[in-house]
Amino acid sequence: MSEFLPPRNETQFAENFTQIKPLMNDTEAYYESSRCLFCYDAPCVNACPTGIDIPLFIRQINADNVMGAAKTIFDSNYFGHACGKVCPTEVLCEGSCVYNHSDVKPIEIGRLQSYATDRAIQAEKYFYSPAPSNGKKVAVIGAGPAGIACACELRLHGYEVDVFDSKAMPSGLTMYGVAPYKITNEDVLDEMAYLEKQFGYRLFHNTTIAAKEDIDQLQRNYDAIFLGIGLGSTSALGIPGEDLKGVYGAVEFIEELKVHHHFVNVPDKVIVLGGGNTAMDAASESARMGASSVILAYRRSKAEMGAYDFEYDLAKNVGIKGLFNVSPIEILMRDSSAVSGVKFIRTRTVDGKVENIPGSEFVVDCDLVIKATGQSKQTSFLEKIGGIQTNSNGTIRVNESFQTTNKKYFAAGDAVSGGQEVVNAVADGKKAAHGIINMLS
Ligand code: SF4
Secondary structure, eight states, rough: OOOOOOOSHHHHHHHOOOOSEEEEEEOHHHHHHHHHHOOOOOOOHHHHOOOOOHHHHHHHHHHHHHHHHHHHHHHHTTTTTHHHHHTTTTHHHHHHHHGGGGTOOOHHHHHHHHHHHHHHHHOOOOOOOOOOSSSSSSEOOOOHHHHHHHHHHHHHTTTTEEEEEESSSSHHHHHHHTTTOOOHHHHHHHHHHHHHHHHHEEEEOOOOOHHHHHHHHHHHHHHHHOOOOOOOOOOOOOOOOTTSSSSHHHHHHHHHHHHHHHSSSSSSEEEEOSSSSHHHHHHHHHTTTTTSEEEEESSOGGGGGSOOOHHHHHHHHHEEEEEEEEEEEOOOOESSSSEEEEEEEEEEEEETTTEEOOOOOOOOSSSSSEEEBBBBOHHHHHHOOOOBBTTTTTBHHHHHHOOBTTTTTTEEHHHHHHHHOHHHHHHHHHHHHHHHHHEEE
């Protein structure tokens, strides 16, 4: 049973989605930074995909040099503030902190990181400015973490950069795909404005690059093109009833919630299909929107779920129930063509493959089904560009410089990785910028 009532206004929405990593105050940051051992060859640094000098920035906080700490963070990671909040620190930096070996709570690196960067953002303390123009132009398609990181790095080296994004607001999944209890929209947009002001790339919102003519125009006008296009919409399951009213893709559901907050109406009984981190987010969010029963149904065992343990714990803590070794075979409907339940069949895993158990069908009632069973790839868009090869799973094939098989195009982020963390996209977007710089110089 969910502990949350449906939020009816913005205040109630904020209460239901209280930040799980709230900002530290000065005293908390001082005491937490005092605990750090400032390790030599620190394992926390090695665990960070962007290689932030964590002991250095913690030492700077402790010495009351908070702006210096913020610069240390941004020097390695342009999304320093967002990453402090949305990174799975439990399995990255904090998971590697030496304190774990002594059963002592690891340093709260993520919260310290957000503390320092928030102070710099709110104080409008700017550390960077673009180099004088070198006359070369790069187009970035997609204003997500990979695209923006790539744009910042290129501007630092004197490239003119235009960023095109189909959405109204920048930051990609950080804005539209991360659960509201991890980061608020205001936090995301403050950091985006802070970066845009310093680096001066041109951002074209609500600008979809999809038609062949758009692509041809970019190819004529720019020296290189970076693809930070992410993944497509939720993949189809291929079962009857999938098109009924009340069946949503998880990505679409989370985006709807991020944009419309308490105006989204989540019914009483929800079934979320999937076992990854997106499924956990969708399930947690449904409960926080007041659904009294949220069932997470996964076709393999609990141990085989792709989600991090702490994400599953977060979901369980708000009342989500797990249903394992079940596969949906049909989504059922009421007279009004709305969803009334899901027919499942029990499964078992044999030699790593999931098998249905004949005769084990059963029905679970619900009013809403959320499919968190993977996202499609942007294959048709890539075909329009031409010359860009993909891997067998549909991700874009790149070399070590993040250059695609069409030499004018570079790519990073989820369209290349298939779906990783914000911090991975930031790290790879920056590396791709250096690939572009090497090619153009
Ligand atoms: Fe500090 Fe832990 Fe990193 Fe050591 S591993 S430097 S104690 S945060």
